[in-house]
Amino acid sequence: MNQWYKIDNAGKMFHAVSEQANSSVFRISMIMTSDVNATHLQRALDDVMKRLPMFAVKLGKGLFWDFLVENDQKLLVQREKRYPCAPIDPIETNGYLLRVVYYNKRLAVEFFHSMTDGTGALEFIKALVYYYLIHSGETVEHDGTLLDIEDEPSHYEIDDSYQNYVTKDKGKKPKETHAYQIRGEHIEETIVVHGKLCASDVHQLAKSYGTTVTAFLTAVMIHAIYKEKLNYRFRKEEIKIAIPVNLRSFFPSKTLRNFFAVVNVGMRVHDRMTIEEIIEGITSQLQSKARKESLQQSLNHHVQWQTMLAARFIPIFLKYHAIRYGYKSYGERTKSMTLTNIGRIELPKSMQKYVEHMEMVMYPTRKSPINGGMVAIKDELVISFARTIKEADLIRAFFQELTQTHNLNVHVYSNDGR
Amino acid sequence: MEHHCSNCNIYTTQQSCPLCKRQLSSEHEAIPSYPVYVSNLARRSFAQRIVLFIAIFIISTCILINLLTTPDELWVFYIIGPVVYVVLLINHTILSRAHVGSKLIFQVIALSAMLVVLDAASGNSRWSIHYVIPFLVTLSTLLVTLVVLRKPMKWREYLGYMLTMVVLGFLPVILFVSSLSYVLWPSAMTGLYALLTLIGMVLFANKSMKNEIVRRFHF
Numbered sequence: 001m002n003q004w005y006k007i008d009n010a011g012k013m014f015h016a017v018s019e020q021a022n023s024s025v026f027r028i029s030m031i032m033t034s035d036v037n038a039t040h041l042q043r044a045l046d047d048v049m050k051r052l053p054m055f056a057v058k059l060g061k062g063l064f065w066d067f068l069v070e071n072d073q074k075l076l077v078q079r080e081k082r083y084p085c086a087p088i089d090p091i092e093t094n095g096y097l098l099r100v101v102y103y104n105k106r107l108a109v110e111f112f113h114s115m116t117d118g119t120g121a122l123e124f125i126k127a128l129v130y131y132y133l134i135h136s137g138e139t140v141e142h143d144g145t146l147l148d149i150e151d152e153p154s155h156y157e158i159d160d161s162y163q164n165y166v167t168k169d170k171g172k173k174p175k176e177t178h179a180y181q182i183r184g185e186h187i188e189e190t191i192v193v194h195g196k197l198c199a200s201d202v203h204q205l206a207k208s209y210g211t212t213v214t215a216f217l218t219a220v221m222i223h224a225i226y227k228e229k230l231n232y233r234f235r236k237e238e239i240k241i242a243i244p245v246n247l248r249s250f251f252p253s254k255t256l257r258n259f260f261a262v263v264n265v266g267m268r269v270h271d272r273m274t275i276e277e278i279i280e281g282i283t284s285q286l287q288s289k290a291r292k293e294s295l296q297q298s299l300n301h302h303v304q305w306q307t308m309l310a311a312r313f314i315p316i317f318l319k320y321h322a323i324r325y326g327y328k329s330y331g332e333r334t335k336s337m338t339l340t341n342i343g344r345i346e347l348p349k350s351m352q353k354y355v356e357h358m359e360m361v362m363y364p365t366r367k368s369p370i371n372g373g374m375v376a377i378k379d380e381l382v383i384s385f386a387r388t389i390k391e392a393d394l395i396r397a398f399f400q401e402l403t404q405t406h407n408l409n410v411h412v413y414s415n416d417g418r
Numbered sequence: 419m420e421h422h423c424s425n426c427n428i429y430t431t432q433q434s435c436p437l438c439k440r441q442l443s444s445e446h447e448a449i450p451s452y453p454v455y456v457s458n459l460a461r462r463s464f465a466q467r468i469v470l471f472i473a474i475f476i477i478s479t480c481i482l483i484n485l486l487t488t489p490d491e492l493w494v495f496y497i498i499g500p501v502v503y504v505v506l507l508i509n510h511t512i513l514s515r516a517h518v519g520s521k522l523i524f525q526v527i528a529l530s531a532m533l534v535v536l537d538a539a540s541g542n543s544r545w546s547i548h549y550v551i552p553f554l555v556t557l558s559t560l561l562v563t564l565v566v567l568r569k570p571m572k573w574r575e576y577l578g579y580m581l582t583m584v585v586l587g588f589l590p591v592i593l594f595v596s597s598l599s600y601v602l603w604p605s606a607m608t609g610l611y612a613l614l615t616l617i618g619m620v621l622f623a624n625k626s627m628k629n630e631i632v633r634r635f636h637f
Contacts, residue, residue: 002626002629004629004633006636060633060634061578061634062633062634062635062636063634063635064635064636064637065636065637067633067634067636069633079453080452080453081453081455081456082455082456083455091515103451103452103453104449104450104451105449106451189455192452193436193437194451195428312637313637392436392437392438395437396426396437396438399426399428399437400426400427403426403427403428404427409429410427410428410429411420411428411429411430411431412426412428412429412430412435412436412437413430413431413432413436413451414432414436414452415451415452415455416436
């Protein structure tokens with residue numbers, strides 16, 4: 001039990017800021033075509049954990065930084081009994097920082113964000129579902145796109161790619177202004193609402209506006225927030241959406257740990273603004289912010305403070321206080337909502353018929369009490385909103401805009417109102 | 419079966435619309451997509467709340483009686499110290515799921531604090547600082563060492579606590595240097611004991627302990 005890992009650059013932040021109302025736990029699920037069998041799932045999990053030792057870890061406490069250390073206990077699959085993205089209690093998970101849950105047809109993994117990001121979690125669930133199908137006696141073929149348990153773990157998979165790509169170029173970081181903050185009556189449990197749409201219809205629609213699915217849906221959300229919250233207000237605050245960007249698309253990396261950046265896009269909407277204008281604005285902002293040069297700067301800034309010699313020797317509890325303060329006063333206040341799109345997922349052909357659709361649930365936080373996640377597989381696009389406030393008006397307005405203005409068919413389901 | 423909510427213009431198989439809560443059907447959904455949750459809120463257990471309430475009751479009553487009867491003589495501190503200590507003893511040491519090492523350190527700190535309060539209330543002769551705190555720190559360092567020796571498999575878990583105890587071992591020396599304490603031998607003894615524990619740890623450390631120290635102190 002000697003293997004240990006430093007927590008990657010982004011991961012450190014999640015340890016500092018997570019609390020009951022900000023679990024830093026995200027969920028990726030695959031909805032299978034038949035009910036999930038717990039025994040087969042457990043066998044598949046045992047296989048996958050052997051192949052991915054960087055996930056078979058527990059948290060260790062250090063003086064200057066916490067770390068992840070090999071966990072020799074067993075990670076058990078659980079029948080879903082708590083709300084999505086609930087904080088991970090190490091006692092409940094034998095020290096692991098992830099959980100694997102199932103309920104009827106849903107097979108879900110929930111990761112504490114310090115372990116990995118959407119890409120890492122995706123690789124994990126794809127492999128898990130593959131081996132689950134194998135243990136269930138289905139004939140599925142490995143086409144080389146999935147993790148193979150026969151392969152040795154690669155050191156590229158445990159890279160802290162932030163450190164690999166950091167440069168000395170400091171540049172000037174543009175000052176982020178405060179954004180409109182969504183408020184509502186706080187509730188203890190996370191409510192998720194999923195809207196299932198035809199992926200190609202949304203793609204066509206976005207294309208007809210000359211933009212991408214992410215930019216289009218972000219613009220629709222901004223419009224919905226404006227209509228529901230700021231239309232009849234004197235002060236038209238800026239509505240900004242935080243969009244996580246996968247840095248692997250810009251800086252080649254095979255890491256399964258965190259490697260993403262967040263770009264904030266948004267605007268001050270006014271009465272006569274049309275959806276077309278919002279889409280145009282968001283598209284151009286995304287194009288300029290999600291460029292290698294700007295992402296390099298954001299990466300550099302991110303790594304910088306942690307590598308400052310003075311900061312490194314400050315005991316961790318003080319550092320955590322500082323990070324929490326920065327996060328609450330700057331990070332959280334510069335966005336109204338996070339909207340993450342992990343894209344269209346490709347599975348080997350032989351696996352596709354066993355999967356109906358997928359879900360990506362992004363945990364809400366205290367200052368950002370509604371967050372959205374989307375994922376597409378085959379021709380099913382699912383947009384999921386997780387919230388810790390009672391009011392569903394924004395989510396309703398968002399889906400209404402899609403159905404009424406854009407004539408899309410939306411199938412909605414939720415863990416609320418049953 | 420799929421229902422249409424004309425209010426929100428969406429489709430759903432749920433009994434009521436997930437967005438506006440209007441009832442769309444009288445029948446339950448055939449295969450629910452989510453379970454009914456078991457509430458698992460991290461709240462203080464009932465027992466812990468009772469203990470806390472009793473403590474507040476005792477302390478507030480005593481403060482009132484003390485102020486009404488003998489305001490010149492504040493005997494209430496003799497009650498507050500032990501009552502607060504008992505609350506911590508029951509709610510943390512006995513009822514919480516914290517690690518044994520952290521419970522031990524917590525005990526050392528809580529006991530020391532209570533005795534300092536009692537000492538100050540009874541004329542401030544500083545017996546707590548002179549003798550009891552050094553003795554307590556030495557004893558608990560010895561206890562952690564014994565646990566580690568008895569369960570060598572568990573030393574990794576206890577290393578952090580042992581190091582904390584070593585650091586605490588130098589506290590009486592600091593108290594002496596800062597003139598809060600003026601009896602040298604207990605403080606010196608505790609400091610020496612902490613130093614010996616540290617030297618022992620370094621001398622008998624094998625590779626994996628060195629590895630553990632490296633990861634705990636990586637920066």
